[in-house]
Amino acid sequence: xxxxxxxxxxxxxxxxxxxxxxxxxxxxxxxxxxxxxxxxxxxxxxxxxxxxxxxxxxxxxxxxxxxxxxxxxxxxxxxxxxxxxxxxxxxxxxxxxxxxxxxxxxxxxxxxxxxxxxxxxxxxxxxxxxxxxxxxxxxxxxxxxxxxxxxxxxxxxxxxxxxxxxxxxxxxxxxxxxxxxxxxxxxxxxxxxxxxxxxxxxxxxxxxxxxxxxxxxxxxxxxxxxxxxxxxxxxxxxxxxxxxxxxxxxxxxxxxxxxxxxxxxxxxxxxxxxxxxxxxxxxxxxxxxxxxxxxxxxxxxxxxxxxxxxxxxxxxxxxxxxxxxxxxxxxxxxxxxxxxxxxxxxxxxxxxxxxxxxxxxxxxxxxxxxxxxxxxxxxxxxxxxxxxxxxxxxxxxxxxxxxxxxxxxxxxxxxxxxxxxxxxxxxxxxx
Amino acid sequence: xxxxxxxxxxxxxxxxxxxxxxxxxxxxxxxxxxxxxxxxxxxxxxxxxxxxxxxxxxxxxxxxxxxxxxxxxxxxxxxxxxxxxxxxxxxxxxxxxxxxxxxxxxxxxxxxxxxxxxxxxxxxxxxxxxxxxxxxxxxxxxxxxxxxxxxxxxxxxxxxxxxxxxxxxxxxxxxxxxxxxxxxxxxxxxxxxxxxxxxxxxxxxxxxxxxxxxxxxxxxxxxxxxxxxxxxxxxxxxxxxxxxxxxxxxxxxxxxxxxxxxxxxxxxxxxxxxxxxxxxxxxxxxxxxxxxxxxxxxxxxxxxxxxxxxxxxxxxxxxxxxxxxxxxxxxxxxxxxxxxxxx
Numbered sequence: 001x002x003x004x005x006x007x008x009x010x011x012x013x014x015x016x017x018x019x020x021x022x023x024x025x026x027x028x029x030x031x032x033x034x035x036x037x038x039x040x041x042x043x044x045x046x047x048x049x050x051x052x053x054x055x056x057x058x059x060x061x062x063x064x065x066x067x068x069x070x071x072x073x074x075x076x077x078x079x080x081x082x083x084x085x086x087x088x089x090x091x092x093x094x095x096x097x098x099x100x101x102x103x104x105x106x107x108x109x110x111x112x113x114x115x116x117x118x119x120x121x122x123x124x125x126x127x128x129x130x131x132x133x134x135x136x137x138x139x140x141x142x143x144x145x146x147x148x149x150x151x152x153x154x155x156x157x158x159x160x161x162x163x164x165x166x167x168x169x170x171x172x173x174x175x176x177x178x179x180x181x182x183x184x185x186x187x188x189x190x191x192x193x194x195x196x197x198x199x200x201x202x203x204x205x206x207x208x209x210x211x212x213x214x215x216x217x218x219x220x221x222x223x224x225x226x227x228x229x230x231x232x233x234x235x236x237x238x239x240x241x242x243x244x245x246x247x248x249x250x251x252x253x254x255x256x257x258x259x260x261x262x263x264x265x266x267x268x269x270x271x272x273x274x275x276x277x278x279x280x281x282x283x284x285x286x287x288x289x290x291x292x293x294x295x296x297x298x299x300x301x302x303x304x305x306x307x308x309x310x311x312x313x314x315x316x317x318x319x320x321x322x323x324x325x326x327x328x329x330x331x332x333x334x335x336x337x338x339x340x341x342x343x344x345x346x347x348x349x350x351x352x353x354x355x356x357x358x359x360x361x362x363x364x365x366x367x368x369x370x371x372x373x374x375x376x377x378x379x380x381x382x383x384x385x386x387x388x389x390x391x392x393x394x395x396x397x398x399x400x401x402x403x404x405x406x407x408x409x410x411x412x413x414x415x416x417x418x419x420x421x422x423x424x425x426x427x428x429x430x431x
Numbered sequence: 432x433x434x435x436x437x438x439x440x441x442x443x444x445x446x447x448x449x450x451x452x453x454x455x456x457x458x459x460x461x462x463x464x465x466x467x468x469x470x471x472x473x474x475x476x477x478x479x480x481x482x483x484x485x486x487x488x489x490x491x492x493x494x495x496x497x498x499x500x501x502x503x504x505x506x507x508x509x510x511x512x513x514x515x516x517x518x519x520x521x522x523x524x525x526x527x528x529x530x531x532x533x534x535x536x537x538x539x540x541x542x543x544x545x546x547x548x549x550x551x552x553x554x555x556x557x558x559x560x561x562x563x564x565x566x567x568x569x570x571x572x573x574x575x576x577x578x579x580x581x582x583x584x585x586x587x588x589x590x591x592x593x594x595x596x597x598x599x600x601x602x603x604x605x606x607x608x609x610x611x612x613x614x615x616x617x618x619x620x621x622x623x624x625x626x627x628x629x630x631x632x633x634x635x636x637x638x639x640x641x642x643x644x645x646x647x648x649x650x651x652x653x654x655x656x657x658x659x660x661x662x663x664x665x666x667x668x669x670x671x672x673x674x675x676x677x678x679x680x681x682x683x684x685x686x687x688x689x690x691x692x693x694x695x696x697x698x699x700x701x702x703x704x705x706x707x708x709x710x711x712x713x714x715x716x717x718x719x720x721x722x723x724x725x726x727x728x729x730x731x732x733x734x735x736x737x738x739x740x741x742x743x744x745x746x747x748x749x750x751x752x753x754x755x756x757x758x759x760x761x762x763x764x765x766x767x768x769x770x771x772x773x774x
Contacts, residue, residue: 001526001718001719001720001721001722001723002491002722003644003718003722003723004722007490007722008489008490008493009486009489009490010486010487010490010646010722011646011648012648013648013649013650014482014486014647014649015482015649016479016482017481017485017496018475018481018482049687099687099688099690132672133685162603163603164603169604169605170605171605171606187750189752189753190752190754191665191753192669192671192672192673192753193670193672194661194664194665194669195669195671195691195699197697198476220504221474221476221514222474222516223472223505223506223514224506224512224513225513225514227506241506242506242507243505243506244506248475248477249476250477251476251515255476256514281693282693285671285690285692285697286692291665293672328448331450331601332445332449334605335449335605335609336445339441339442339443340443340615348605356687362516364661364732365658365730365733366516366517368442368443368444368729368730369662369665369732369733369736372440372442372733372734372736373736373737373740373754376441376442376734376737376741377740377741377750377752379440380438380439380737380741380744384744390438390439390741391439394439394441399443407607408606408607409608409609409610411613412612412717413612413613413643413715413716413725414613414715415615415641415643415713415715416443416615416641418641418713419441419615419616419617419639419640419641419713420439420441420617422617422637422639422713423617423619423638423639423711424619426637426709427437427619427635427637429437429439429619
């Protein structure tokens with residue numbers, strides 16, 4: 001739209017328009033915001049991977065002068081949030097499902113006091129068997145992590161996705177494709193849970209306004225989406241919850257999920273005071289999500305000349321303790337696990353398993369990093385098998401405009417060839 | 432002994448959220464001095480979306496970027512946006528913004544046409560002026576048109592633009608048009624592998640993203656630099672649930688409590704760990720995006736890992752199929768290969 005030959009502004013590098021404020025320190029992040037009468041919050045995080053909560057004793061914490069509130073699930077409405085499935089409580093209800101889950105949160109006159117009070121909150125747990133590998137979580141007899149949403153969101157630890165419980169792609173006939181292939185490679189791959197780790201951890205300031213509503217300043221990538229969940233937790237109409245993102249110090253995906261907002265809003269409502277919760281890096285590492293670990297079996301069939309004929313991939317996605325964005329991520333794995341290559345026969349099946357690990361988070365590369373790793377290494381394995389140059393193998397099979405990708409969509413503006421040529425030329429590939 | 436290797440990898444990415452409506456709305460207002468205010472519900476998390484929006488509006492009105500201000504991310508004061516995700520802001524937000532700008536331009540042309548005694552449809556915008564296509568004598572600075580509109584016509588030059596990226600949700604077999612457009616990336620990595628310690632060092636990496644028309648090239652290159660370094664971290668060490676391993680010890684064991692507690696325990700690459708990163712972009716022609724732009728944010732993190740693992744194979748002949756490629760894992764693979772070849 002509006003393309004031209006020559007641009008005055010577009011295409012000419014310039015510094016970010018907030019650069020002067022960033023450099024001189026006048027930009028305001030959530031941690032820079034202070035309000036009169038503001039209380040400081042400190043979370044109490046689960047020390048167990050999977051356990052029943054027998055009791056929470058906050059009496060010693062509440063006895064400290066200046067401690068206003070120790071919120072637990074008893075103070076929150078019976079509401080679970082989530083992106084596709086509402087399975088995530090604001091504070092752990094009856095049991096904890098990962099080490100680092102928020103069990104309680106203190107609000108006090110000073111941060112030091114809040115820290116002291118949080119250390120005095122006694123949580124008694126009954127440890128339950130835990131499961132960490134999503135493949136183990138799907139085996140019969142594995143400890144069931146979500147007892148409540150069985151049949152609706154989960155079957156055992158399988159997160160129900162798509163009409164047949166898993167996410168799929170069916171293109172052509174893979175069995176026929178493999179029968180026609182000269183070379184077939186089948187390999188397993190797995191990927192690790194990387195942390196998004198923006199330099200600024202989650203932080204939220206929530207303040208009651210004059211009209212019975214709340215204003216919430218938070219480290220958010222997605223103000224409108226999160227406002228819905230906050231409104232449900234504080235039981236206000238969305239029109240009474242004003243959500244603002246001031247300067248945000250990176251997110252890499254983790255900040256488009258719910259973080260510190262609902263519990264801070266809840267504390268502001270319970271105390272009728274402005275409340276600020278800033279996670280430390282240590283808390284952020286324990287509490288927030290990771291890139292989804294994925295376990296693949298990839299099977300690739302090709303002709304002797306390098307023409308790709310069939311691709312079949314099975315994947316188990318580990319979503320961690322709660323569903324969050326697992327279905328959206330896994331859908332991308334199911335649709336585009338064949339990468340930017342034309343393969344006439346494709347078959348995929350992606351299962352999502354809940355474990356007692358940290359919640360799988362959106363993270364830069366959303367659902368494409370993991371299958372790209374598996375497929376691109378497999379492409380090099382095939383190149384070795386065929387005695388072909390890896391670049392040549394890719395260029396032989398890459399997307400071409402006017403052809404159709406796995407989903408049947410017509411390909412236009414395919415830049416894969418441009419990208420491959422650019423890096424090959426710049427690096428002196430093959431020389 | 433240090434062994435050198437080289438690897439390549441490519442990737443595609445669906446820009447905008449697949450299978451779901453994910454619109455954006457933008458409000459644009461031109462003030463009496465020709466400066467422009469943009470209101471959008473988007474969040475700039477450091478990627479430079481605000482700057483990109485200001486640049487697109489400046490291009491549209493042929494005014495300096497300094498005359499454009501943007502106000503964002505407030506559910507009570509800015510119009511709806513779906514969120515900073517799926518590499519969608521430049522593309523979806525940019526289209527919404529340009530739709531709003533077009534409405535402002537229509538108001539400005541009406542005011543200018545009245546002043547110049549001509550017709551709005553004869554006017555075009557160039558160099559900060561509205562000019563009559565057929566009568567070079569008739570021209571008016573754009574800020575004069577804005578002032579006339581506001582003070583004479585009593586009509587603020589305002590517009591509200593929306594954009595809904597097209598998609599046909601995939602059916603249960605994965606058939607559909609889940610995303611309006613796609614963008615691409617490729618990397619070449621040069622590594623050195625110490626075959627006695629298993630330590631992998633990325634020496635140099637070439638990273639090219641197909642971003643469509645690059646709105647702000649330095650921001651695109653910044654995305655490419657950062658994504659590549661994040662990809663290197665993922666490839667070589669970042670893991671929240673690492674296995675306990677020892678170079679010459681027993682088989683690795685999983686201990687869920689063996690978790691990084693602070694950044695000192697977590698091998699996040701710093702600039703000191705960064706190899707020479709050659710970040711580049713290519714500009715495919717996609718008619719849909721604003722000024723032909725696609726995206727640059729997410730995909731840059733995706734191809735470093737396979738390119739590095741392929742380079743490790745090129746160097747020492749072993750395939751690392753489980754990320755991250757930590758020294759113990761690489762060394763074990765090298766030893767197994769040596770044993771197999773010895774036997």
